[in-house]
Amino acid sequence: MGVIELQELIATLFSRKYALLTRSGSFALITAINASNAPKGSSVIMPASCCPIVLFAIQMAGYNVILADISLSSLSMEVSDIEEVFDDTVSVIVAVHGYGHYCKIDEIVEFAKSNNVGLIEDACLAYGGSYQGKALGCFGDFSIVSFGYDKPIDNLYGGAILMNKECDYNNAKVFLSDNSMAQFNDMEQLAKLKNRFSGFIEEIQIRKNNVAYLQENIRNPLFTKANYDDEVIYWRYPLLIKNRACFLAKAKEEGIVFTKHYKSLGELQTHGYYPNAAVVDEQIINLFVRPETPKKQLIDMVMFINDYQDE
Structure with missing residues (x-):
C-alpha cells in the first residue's frame, strides 16, 4: 500500500x-x-x-x-x-x-x-x-x-x-x-x-472498554467525573479534583502516575482570563486509557482514587 x-x-x-x-x-x-x-x-x-x-x-x-x-x-x-x-x-x-x-x-x-x-x-x-x-x-x-x-x-x-x-x-x-x-x-x-x-478498530474498542471501566468504577464523590456516552473515545480519561496538588503528591508516593493536561492558554495573554479553562487548569487529572495500558494499572488507579481522602 x-x-x-x-x-x-x-x-x-x-x-x-x-x-x-x-x-x-x-x-x-x-x-x-x-x-x-x-x-x-x-x-x-x-x-x-x-x-x-x-x-x-x-x-x-x-x-x-x-x-x-x-x-x-x-x-x-x-x-x-x-x-x-x-x-x-x-x-x-x-x-x-x-x-x-x-x-x-x-x-x-x-x-x-x-x-x-x-x-x-x-x-x-x-x-x-x-x-x-x-x-x-x-x-x-x-x-x-x-x-x-x-x-x-x-x-x-x-x-x-x-x-x-x-x-x-x-x-x-x-x-x-x-x-x-x-x-x-x-x-x-x-x-x-x-x-x-490495520488494527485501528480493535484498538479503539480497547480504549473504549478502558474508559467504560473507569467511568463505572470510580465512585469517590471528591472527584467530578467527565460526561460519558457510547460515542466518546477519551484520549486520557479526565477527572476534576480540588486540592489537586495534595492528591498528586500522595499518588507519587504510591508510584501511581496521573497527568494534568491542559493549562489554560489564557496564561499566555496579558489580559486573558477564561473561568472554565481556569477550573480545568487547576483541577484536572488525566488517566491513561490507551490500548497498551495494563488492566492492573487501571485497577490500581481506581482503587487509589476511591480510597483517597482529602486532608
Whole structure:
C-alpha cells in the first residue's frame, strides 16, 4: 500500500472525499488554514483549554489567535463560547474535541456557515469516536488528525488533513508541494502507519472498554467525573479534583502516575482570563486509557482514587 492508497483508506474511514498525509497534526492544521484562503493576519478562534501546539500552529501560519472559553460538561468550546468573542476580524474557527469528548460540532458548523467563516475540526484526540452517529473527522470544511505520541493511532509521526471539496483539496496539495517541511515523506513511517491502521478498530474498542471501566468504577464523590456516552473515545480519561496538588503528591508516593493536561492558554495573554479553562487548569487529572495500558494499572488507579481522602 502506497501513499495514495493509504490516503484513500483514511478518507473512507472518516467519510471524506479526500485525505492528504502531512508530517504531523500541527502541519495538518497549518495546511488547512492556508488551504482555506483565509486572509493573512485575520483572526482564528480556538478553545482556551487544549494543547498549546494548536495556538502555536495558528500563529506560525500567520494568523491572530482569539481564545474562547470552554464548557465544563464537554471540556470543549461550544457555540455560546464562540459568540462571546466573535468579531468581524474572524475568518476561521478551529473546533477542538477536548480530551476526546466531542463538542456540539453540528451547531458550530451552522454558526460558521451563517457567519461566512471557515471551520476546521480538530479531531486529533478524538478520532475513532462519533457524534450523532457520524465519525469525528467528517465535519467542517477541513478536519485534521494526528498520529503522534499517545494519539488514537500512536505512530510518533504523521498527520492528515481531510476535506470534501475539490478546490480545498487542490489548495492543500499546492501548499504541501511548496512546503517540504509539512510533507509526509518518510517511507519507513508509511509502512508503520499502514500497520497501525490495520488494527485501528480493535484498538479503539480497547480504549473504549478502558474508559467504560473507569467511568463505572470510580465512585469517590471528591472527584467530578467527565460526561460519558457510547460515542466518546477519551484520549486520557479526565477527572476534576480540588486540592489537586495534595492528591498528586500522595499518588507519587504510591508510584501511581496521573497527568494534568491542559493549562489554560489564557496564561499566555496579558489580559486573558477564561473561568472554565481556569477550573480545568487547576483541577484536572488525566488517566491513561490507551490500548497498551495494563488492566492492573487501571485497577490500581481506581482503587487509589476511591480510597483517597482529602486532608
